[in-house]
Amino acid sequence: MRWFITGSSAGFGRVMAETLLARGETVVATARDPLALADLVDKYPDAVLALPLDVTDPDQVRAAVDAAGPIDVLVNNAGHGLLGALEELSDEQIHEVLAVNLLGALAVTRAVLPQMRARRGGHIVQMSSVGGVIGNPGHAIYATSKFALEGASEALSGEVAPFGIRVTIVEPGPFRTEFLGRSMRRATPIPDYEDGPAGVLRALFATQHGQQPGDPVRAVEAIIDAVHSPSAPLRLPLGRAAVERIRAKLRAQLADLEACAEVAIAADR
Template sequence: MNSTKVWYVTGASQGLGLTLVKKLLDNGHRVAATSRNAQTLKQAVGLIDTDRFLPLAVDLSNPDCIEESIRETLKAFGQIDVLVNNAGYGMAGTVEEIEGQKIRDIFNVNVLAAIDVTKAVLPVMRGQGSGYVINIGSVAGFVGAPGWSVYSATKAAIAAFSEVLALDVKEFGIKVTVVEPSGFRTGFLTTGSLAFTESNIEGYQAVKNAQQRYLAADGKQPGDPEKASEIIMSLIDMDEPPLHLYLGEDAYKRASEKLRIMTAELEKWKEFTISADFKS
């Protein structure tokens, strides 16, 4: 592992972000980590080492605040080698019962904040002639479950953003990966990382059943955040890392089945698809 790397990690005070930051510091990396409260972040990480750890209080809805945090990181470490856009939260409920403002709020955090942070970091990476953007998505962005339509939409947006961003920045020596986990034991469902709207509409049984299953599974998810963090760390040493990295056996199975279904559907409707063109 190259200990000279400087990582900038958003949403680092809990969950996968916190596990990753601790693992990075244990392995000698330098880390600038963001949270809404720097003191909470310090306490969660449990390491006060200004030579290698820079906790930052950042309002990710404020581009000026993001820019200032980038300047602080460069002042402390002189470079930014890896950006991890991890900040985000979940949302479960039927789309007709979730308040409109709450829908806009989750897009602001899960999508727009990641784009704004990437915009702020890319000039640094272009100047260096190297860099790595790692966006934390979800298998739900490709294969959603009932009741998770809004959350899935945010993660699908992150996946699409990552795909095209990779094409845009390849010439500058910058790599991009979107990490798409299934269920991991990070407290995602019970530590304030989930906005849950219980359905009071008769019906929506698939949504209600799925919500019960997810809530009952908290703390029993098969995904190990320690192993996920080690895998993410290993990406930076790869000459050709994956663009999409699904994490967890459940993520693999769900993505594989979706690809099979999509391929069959694409071929079934091929004649309709190509008939939309002008005749040559």
């Protein structure tokens, strides 16, 4: 299989590229700076193609997809977080997160779909987050980007199913990647938020980098296994924290639905 991975220089993207290449798969590894992938090219010269790709640049998206050749699996991994209460964020920070995490992922997906549709097959892996199901106070725009990606991807899965194309939305909890390191952007704090939930999250994230319970290698292996499985679910949570938090959210949401069901249904009359 030929895998096309965005954001391959670090985090899940890097671990996935290394794991796939070690398994004998073919990888198109992309990064804003392809020199960060030089060691992979040196080690697997016949199995990896390193390409420059800024997912916010439409010309680079088209050029990378054209250069990649037939793509069996697309992994939209490029992205980063933005820590701060909604009021603390600048317009530029908001636009940047949405451009990379949401619009960039959709642009690459749309560029790859014509060839998958023509071949009547393929698999699209969208790297979301537990933050795509639960909106943490202090991480509102990150949640916005991932909630939106999940909605688009859920609709997409139904649109492309008749063409033999599958979609998997991956929802990791805390894993030992660079997410809380170089991949995290931070807003300038407003003092009033420091003692509230947004400040609590800021303080928590400051202590978690490198201490997260999740093993990126195990996560990547689960994703690869899901792609190879004919019965993979649409959504794949990863890590105990993700499972427990998503389960609690869905139970609370269902309880809210049942509590207002009678009033809600009466609105039809």
